Structures are given as structure tokens and as C-alpha cells.
Amino acid sequence: MSSILLGILEEGLVYAILSFGIYITYSILDFPDLSVDGTYPLGAAVTAAMIAAGMDPLITLPVSFLAGALAGIITGTIHVKLGVRDLLSGIIVSTGLYSVNLRIAGKSNLPIFSKDSIFSNPVVGRIFAGGLSFISNAAILLLIVLVLKLLLDAYLNTRSGYLLRAAGSNRKLVISLGKNDGMVRILGLALANGFAAFAGCIMAQKQGYFELSMGTGMMVIGLANVIIGTQLFSRLGGLKATTAVIAGAIIYRACVAAAINAGLEPGDMKLITAVLFLVIIAAGNLRKNRAARRARSC
Amino acid sequence: MLSLKGINKYYNPGTVNEMCLFEDYDLEIRDGEFVSIVGSNGSGKTSLLNMICGSIPVDSGRILIDGRDVTHMPEYRRAEFIGRVYQNPALGTCPDMTILENMSLADTKGKSFDLRRGTDKRRKEHYRELLSGLGLGLENKLDIKVGSLSGGQRQAMALLMSTMTDIDFLILDEHTAALDPKTADLIMELTDRIVREKGLTALMVTHNLRYAAEYGNRLIMMHEGRDVLDLSGAEKERTGVELLLSKFNEISVECGN
Numbered sequence: 358m359s360s361i362l363l364g365i366l367e368e369g370l371v372y373a374i375l376s377f378g379i380y381i382t383y384s385i386l387d388f389p390d391l392s393v394d395g396t397y398p399l400g401a402a403v404t405a406a407m408i409a410a411g412m413d414p415l416i417t418l419p420v421s422f423l424a425g426a427l428a429g430i431i432t433g434t435i436h437v438k439l440g441v442r443d444l445l446s447g448i449i450v451s452t453g454l455y456s457v458n459l460r461i462a463g464k465s466n467l468p469i470f471s472k473d474s475i476f477s478n479p480v481v482g483r484i485f486a487g488g489l490s491f492i493s494n495a496a497i498l499l500l501i502v503l504v505l506k507l508l509l510d511a512y513l514n515t516r517s518g519y520l521l522r523a524a525g526s527n528r529k530l531v532i533s534l535g536k537n538d539g540m541v542r543i544l545g546l547a548l549a550n551g552f553a554a555f556a557g558c559i560m561a562q563k564q565g566y567f568e569l570s571m572g573t574g575m576m577v578i579g580l581a582n583v584i585i586g587t588q589l590f591s592r593l594g595g596l597k598a599t600t601a602v603i604a605g606a607i608i609y610r611a612c613v614a615a616a617i618n619a620g621l622e623p624g625d626m627k628l629i630t631a632v633l634f635l636v637i638i639a640a641g642n643l644r645k646n647r648a649a650r651r652a653r654s655c
Numbered sequence: 656m657l658s659l660k661g662i663n664k665y666y667n668p669g670t671v672n673e674m675c676l677f678e679d680y681d682l683e684i685r686d687g688e689f690v691s692i693v694g695s696n697g698s699g700k701t702s703l704l705n706m707i708c709g710s711i712p713v714d715s716g717r718i719l720i721d722g723r724d725v726t727h728m729p730e731y732r733r734a735e736f737i738g739r740v741y742q743n744p745a746l747g748t749c750p751d752m753t754i755l756e757n758m759s760l761a762d763t764k765g766k767s768f769d770l771r772r773g774t775d776k777r778r779k780e781h782y783r784e785l786l787s788g789l790g791l792g793l794e795n796k797l798d799i800k801v802g803s804l805s806g807g808q809r810q811a812m813a814l815l816m817s818t819m820t821d822i823d824f825l826i827l828d829e830h831t832a833a834l835d836p837k838t839a840d841l842i843m844e845l846t847d848r849i850v851r852e853k854g855l856t857a858l859m860v861t862h863n864l865r866y867a868a869e870y871g872n873r874l875i876m877m878h879e880g881r882d883v884l885d886l887s888g889a890e891k892e893r894t895g896v897e898l899l900l901s902k903f904n905e906i907s908v909e910c911g912n
Binding site: 527 | 747749759
């Protein structure tokens with residue numbers, strides 16, 4: 358039982374990293390960014406290729422983030438400079454990344470089990486010696502997610518973070534402040550896809566391989582996490598959105614585990630995610646419509 | 656000084672609906688002028704403001720600010736020295752952020768939006784002072800989201816935010832039109848006070864002829880992309896609402912509405 362719970366926690370924490378990215382695009386920028394379906398496996402491909410080549414696993418962390426950020430800049434540029442609609446820009450980039458990822462990894466499945474990773478190396482082995490080894494993954498993930506959460510919270514409270522938040526809800530205001538709102542959105546997409554690739558990097562090291570199709574449906578899953586988290590905890594004042602997103606990711610994984618335990622196949626999960634996602638969005642829209650009607654009637 | 660020289664602006668060019676709104680249009684606004692612009696719908700008032708701010712391009716002609724050609728400068732760059740308040744109070748503030756965060760954003764205009772703290776706590780007292788000048792009690796609600804404020808409160812904040820840093824021009828785009836009469840009066844008085852205190856050059860488009868007559872030191876009435884009235888100084892002082900209304904009716908009758 359405890360190993361199932363631990364598994365849920367570990368998976369949830371990896372998806373929480375991805376969800377930080379989705380939180381930036383969907384909640385802050387109001388930009389449905391499908392490029393994460395390509396940037397999540399991009400992070401994994403870069404990581405697997407580097408580790409397979411014998412490089413230090415720690416270096417894969419910043420490199421995968423930067424690779425994702427670069428892809429995000431491309432999505433943003435396609436959208437802002439070429440005027441392609443938001444959804445399409447993401448689809449174009451994630452489609453192109455499929456081939457790029459294959460090129461980087463060299464094959465559609467690149468195992469790195471036998472190599473050192475941030476989860477299994479001599480240092481980790483010494484710290485979590487003996488009976489503690491079963492929690493080492495969870496502990497490392499918790500540390501990573503916590504650091505990322507604090508960094509993101511801190512960033513959103515900087516001048517640049519303020520501008521990013523303003524760009525999502527009122528682009529006229531960004532222009533009034535003498536700033537190019539397109540550039541601000543590109544920056545947001547860079548950050549978001551940096552997080553997505555970072556999540557892919559962590560996942561590749563955790564599961565021990567890169568797999569070409571691992572990105573399919575990631576945007577929807579990440580979005581489900583964000584919406585579950587922010588909707589469930591929106592009434593709890595004082596809880597930061599980033600914390601809610603982490604909780605949402607873990608709750609989502611728990612639901613998935615429960616569904617599989619109840620006899621569903623892992624292959625059914627995409628359909629369940631899609632339906633769940635639709636229900637959440639539709640419920641949110643209905644509530645918004647009601648609120649809008651109330652606002653009009655008074 | 657702001658000058659528009661030989662401005663041409665067409666709408667729907669190349670179609671059967673092609674319409675010439677401005678043809679060889681000139682305008683000069685001297686420093687310190689507070690210009691009220693009135694005119695019927697479609698007379699070109701808002702297009703004029705949009706061309707000055709860079710929200711829409713001109714087809715030909717030049718726009719100069721203090722002798723500097725800004726005709727092809729993007730809107731966000733012009734915003735560095737032009738402050739603008741829109742008709743819609745929602746456009747001047749960020750609803751998802753608190754009053755304090757909004758004030759900090761406005762205060763950072765013209766500086767670098769880098770990784771320093773978004774809110775400088777040492778400026779908090781200064782923001783409180785500015786807000787208390789509005790007389791709306793907002794200084795005690797610093798941590799409230801702006802989205803929960805009323806239209807009038809948000810417009811007052813928009814006005815404050817757009818004039819917080821040094822600007823050359825204040826553009827008021829029917830900024831009282833979406834407010835109830837009492838709130839509109841309040842915002843109008845506030846506007847006048849801020850313009851006087853800061854010695855701003857202001858352009859105000861309004862449908863309220865009383866405001867146009869009472870406030871400012873120059874008045875322009877536009878019709879079909881031309882200035883049909885341009886009064887300043889003592890001449891403007893003598894002009895009351897009745898005179899404006901009769902002139903307004905005169906041009907409206909001409910085009911049959």
C-alpha cells in the first residue's frame with residue numbers, strides 16, 4: 358500500500374513541475390500552449406542523450422530547461438510576430454519537435470537505466486543508505502519541486518513577474534507601461550516550456566529511459582492538474598496558486614491510480630483525462646456565465 | 656508640442672466602402688494646453704487619439720512630438736511619454752492584481768522591469784498619499800484586488816497610474832463616458848486637478864458638452880475629419896454649453912442625423 362502511495366506522490370511531483378509551466382501559460386497568460394506536448398519529451402530526449410553520452414546528470418537540469426525555453430521562444434515568436442493563432446502555434450512547434458526529439462535521442466526509445474542519474478548515484482546512495490533507500494526518489498523530487506515552487510513564487514513577485522501577470526489580464530496596460538506586450542508573452546512561453554522540458558528531464562531520469570511518444574496528451578494532463586488544484590483550493594484563501602497546482606497534480610495521479618486499481622487499463626487514461634477535463638472546463642464556464650449574468654442584472 | 660502635419664487616413668481602402676476620414680489634416684497642440692475635443696460619432700475624434708498614440712497607423716503625413724518624428728514609432732514606445740485613460744475603466748488597471756501591485760507597476764514605468772522586487776515597500780507611504788488624494792478611501796485597501804473595485808474607483812486609479820511618472824501628454828479617451836453622472840463629475844474634477852498640479856498637456860475627447868465648455872483652455876469641435884470649431888483663451892471662456900449645442904445641432908442637421 359505504502360509503495361502505491363509513494364508512487365502516486367513521486368509521479369504527482371514530476372507532473373507538478375510540468376503543471377508550473379501550464380500554470381504560467383494557461384492561468385497567467387491565458388494562452389493554451391500545446392507546445393508542451395513537444396517540449397516535455399524534448400527535455401527527456403536531451404537528458405537521455407547527454408546521460409547516454411556519459412555526462413553528469415546534474416548538467417542535464419539546466420540544459421533541458423534552456424532547450425525547452427528556446428522552443429517556447431519559437432512558439433511565442435510564431436504567435437506574436439507571424440500572427441498565427443495560439444493553439445496552432447503550439448501544434449506547429451510540438452509537431453516539429455517530434456522529429457527534433459528523435460534526432461536528439463537517435464532512436465524512439467533510449468534506455469539510460471544502467472547510467473547514473475540524479476536519483477541513483479553514489480552520493481544519493483550514501484545519504485539514503487539501508488532502510489531509507491525506498492524514500493530517496495520522493496525526497497529528491499520533493500526538494501526539487503519545493504525549490505522550483507519558491508523560485509516561481511519569487512519570480513512572480515519581481516518587476517518582470519508583475520509585468521507577466523499584467524500581460525495575461527490586460528495587454529493594453531502593458532503597452533501603457535511602455536513595454537512590448539508580445540515580448541512579455543514570449544518570455545512567459547519560454548519560462549513555461551522550460552518547466553515542461555525540465556519535467557521531461559526528471560521523468561526520463563526517474564523512469565530510466567526516453568520514449569518518443571511520452572509527450573502525447575501532456576498539455577491536457579498538466580492543465581487538468583492546474584484546474585483541479587486551483588478550483589479545489591480557490592476557496593481556501595491564503596494558499597498560493599503554485600501550492601494548489603502541486604496538490605492538484607498529486608490528486609490527479611491519485612485519481613488515475615484509483616481508476617487503474619478499479620480495473621481500467623492504463624490505455625484508458627487518456628479518455629478519462631479528456632472527459633474529466635471537459636467536465637472541469639464546462640463547470641468552470643457555466644459558473645462564469647452565471648456570474649456574468651448576475652453582474653449584468655445588477 | 657505636438658503637431659500633426661498633412662495627415663491622411665482612409666478606412667477600408669480598396670473596397671467599395673472606402674472612406675476618407677482625414678484629408679490633409681493639420682493640428683498643433685502647444686505645451687500646457689488642455690484641449691477638449693467634441694463631435695458626433697464618426698467625426699474622427701477617437702481615430703485622432705489612436706493616431707497620436709500609435710494604436711492605428713496613418714496612411715500619410717507626419718506626427719511630431721517636440722520636433723521628434725514619431726509617425727512610425729510603435730504604440731508601446733510612444734507610451735513612454737504619453738499617458739492614456741480609456742473609456743473602459745478595466746483597461747487602465749490590472750484586475751487580478753492588488754491596488755498596491757498596480758501602483759507598483761505604474762511606478763516602475765520607464766524603469767527596467769527586471770528581477771528586483773515588484774513592490775518597493777519604502778514607496779508604500781507614497782502610494783497611500785497619492786491614493787488618499789483621490790478621496791475614495793483606497794489607501795486603506797492596498798491589498799484588495801483591483802477587479803473588485805467599482806468602475807469609478809478603477810477609473811480614478813487608472814488616472815492616477817497613467818500620470819504617476821513623468822509624461823508629456825495625457826490622452827483622455829471619453830474617460831467619463833462609462834460612469835454614472837456623479838462619479839463622472841468626480842473623475843472630471845480629479846482630472847482637472849491632476850492636469851493643473853502636474854502642468855500636463857492634455858487631450859480629452861468627450862461627449863459631455865458641459866465638461867468641454869467648463870474644463871480646459873482650448874476646445875475643438877470635429878466633424879467628418881475636420882475641425883469646425885477651434886477656440887482658445889478668452890474666446891473659449893465666453894463659450895457656453897448653449898452655444899456649443901447650437902453649433903453641434905447645426906452640423907448634425909447638415910448630415911441628416
